Amino acid sequence: MKDFLAIIRKLDFIDLFKYGHFSISYAVPFDGNISAHADDMELFDMLTSRMNMYEYSFEYLIIHFNADDYNDQYISIDIRNVCALYTFDQEAKKEMSISFDPRIQLHVSPWADKFDKLQRNLSIKQSQRGIDNLWTIFDLRTEDLDKCREIITPSITQEVFRELYNYERPSGDQSIWTYLLRYERHSFYPKGMIGYFCDFIHVFCNFSKKQELNGEVAESTQLFPLFIECKNPQFASLVKIVESSPLYKMTAEVAGCRFAIAAPLFLFLKAKFADGIEHKLDKEFVDYTKEVGGFECSIAIYLLGLSLGYDKTYDSFYESAELPFFKKVIQSSIPSDSNDGKEVRPFPFNDNGKELVAxxxxxxxxxxxxxxxxxxxxxxxxxxxxxxxxxxxxxxxxxxxxxxxxxxxxxxxxxxxxxxxxxxxxxxxxxxxxxxxxxxxxxxxxxxxxxxxxxxxxxxxxxxxxxxxxxxxxxxxxxxxxxxxxxxx
Structure with a gap:
């Protein structure tokens, strides 16, 4: 019999402990001494090559067991052949020790730092999947996706997530997109659309000074009084004001696109969908967003996808993609005699008349x-x-x-x-x-x-x-x- 390592879910081990045997589809042979492989990146990569996204380290554990050779289809683990159990890190050990049978001995794997890095990489990939979700939700062109990746390069994305996980604020010679993605409003700017255009100016000032500035920076610029004087301070009106200023061209040159459109549009959408997108968006809203933003709408959606990730976009994506295993929706409307031509948006029902989408x-x-x-x-x-x-x-x-x-x-x-x-x-x-x-x-x-x-x-x-x-x-x-x-x- 040979020594193997495998990663299984905590719930799978509970089944193994309860029933005495469990079949898995993937395991990695090794020499039996896991401590000797603390720096063995090749073994770690082989072991984790089929890992799915996970949120907490206590959801999985590493199992060391003995078994005969297997044919790459499945391998059966007998409880009598389990040699040792390893948690991903110390925190996972503490958590599992509470719920496991007190007779079970848990060890901490020598790869705690590597699992931390792995989880970050999986999380980044999961966040990037939010972009694909929004591309479907907003029905954007595939060729625009390639253009967005050329402007917001992988190195920019990696830097944003590196700072995020290391609790660092952007500083120094970073891309203007890094300063935009990490921007947080701490200034007392006006509410509404004017505020997002003030944020856009603030981001450029941060980029120019190579550090995040405090205070109402945008209010000291020549554009601010023009924003305040605007009688209809909506998105298109404020864009026209910025277009007549040198800032419009300056930001476009450093960003590679019309930053004065992409940045405030992204900041507006980020605030609007801060809690995620739960349902399929109104077609009218989607169409207008694309119209008012042009190609820069795709840029804003790309940034929004990175910010929201998969978790905050999958509900709307599933409805927009009309997944084949979803129940078919029968639409019924509630007429209104007193709304003078207005109708309430349809209520979707399943066959039992129970509401599906609200x-x-x-x-x-x-x-x-x-x-x-x-x-x-x-x-x-x-x-x-x-x-x-x-x-x-x-x-x-x-x-x-x-x-x-x-x-x-x-x-x-x-x-x-x-x-x-x-x-x-x-x-x-x-x-x-x-x-x-x-x-x-x-x-x-x-x-x-x-x-x-x-x-x-x-x-x-x-x-x-x-x-x-x-x-x-x-x-x-x-x-x-x-x-x-x-x-x-």
Missing amino acids: EGKTVSETDKKESLDTEETKVIPSEETLSTHDKDNQDIVQNQPQSEMRQGQLFPDNNNSYLQEQLPIIWMRNKKQDVRPAFNEEEKSKLVSLGYESVKRFNDTVMKAIAGMNFDPEKEKCRFSTSKSQRKK
């Missing part, structure tokens, strides 16, 4: 029919939809290009809202924590029939869902708290 949003029929080009169209809101402040600025609203008016809906800016939204009469939720607005009694009744109940506590889940539908969660919480107190009176 995503509530209203889309007007006119919005569906209008194109997303930049042709100027006068939009005159009715008296009922204008607040007192908005009436004073009605001329501004009427003369906005249609693409910028649409942008205000697709890229919401909390500081600049021209039209009041139709407010729900009640917020509803079901047992799956799916939150939906009801705009009239008919919608409320139909949601009740689907198992929804009125929201009684505006907890974090509810508040995040409300914010995700472009409503102000604090205002909604106060609005319904006020109405309850009035009813008691």
Whole structure:
């Protein structure tokens, strides 16, 4: 019999201990003395060559056992032939010692540092898979992916992750993309789209000074007052302001693309999807993002994929890719007589009428029919939809290009809202924590029939869902708290 090493899941060893035998498909022969191979990179690489992604080191262990030769298809381990068990590191040993039978002796492998590096490499690959997910979600061109890799090179990606794992901040002669990917806002910039353009300027200043700068750096530039004076500070409007400044060309030269578009778009998307992308995105949002960004949208999505990784993108990717083993979705809509042509986005159901995907949003029929080009169209809101402040600025609203008016809906800016939204009469939720607005009694009744109940506590889940539908969660919480107190009176 020969000595073998194999990596198995902790749960697999539990089965081996419980049933006395277990079959595996891969093992590596060695001389029986694992301590003598502490620096044997070849043996370590062979042993871990088929490792899948893992989150914690205590999920797996190394098993040393004796067995006869096997034919590369499977090898059977008998509990009587197990010689020793090794954890990846000291922390894994502590964790397993708590749950394992106290008679089992665990050793720490001599490759703790190598396993740490392996996990980092697997994590980087997993993060890069987020790019592929977003490429499907946004339906981007394959050739753009190659161009993005030429601009944001593997060395840049490796440096970003190296700093991340070593708890280092970017400094020195690094790429402007490194400073962008590691950027964190600590300055008191305005909320909304202006803030992301201030961040873009701040990133360039960090890159120029070769260190991360403190304070409101962007506010001392000539662009900042122009941003503040902009009557419609949406993405396209702010890009036009930057285009007229020397900074536009300077950043493009060092970045290899229109950095003034890619950077704020990435920062906006990163903030919008900070908690991940749970469902398939609205086609209108995707189309407009691609239109307003051009090729630089692909750059922004590439960066977003690296930032979110696979874990925060796979839900939306699975829906966008329409995986063949998923249940088929039957779409049914909730009509609304009081929404004047607006329809609630379809509720997907399975065959039992049980909801599969939760995503509530209203889309007007006119919005569906209008194109997303930049042709100027006068939009005159009715008296009922204008607040007192908005009436004073009605001329501004009427003369906005249609693409910028649409942008205000697709890229919401909390500081600049021209039209009041139709407010729900009640917020509803079901047992799956799916939150939906009801705009009239008919919608409320139909949601009740689907198992929804009125929201009684505006907890974090509810508040995040409300914010995700472009409503102000604090205002909604106060609005319904006020109405309850009035009813008691």
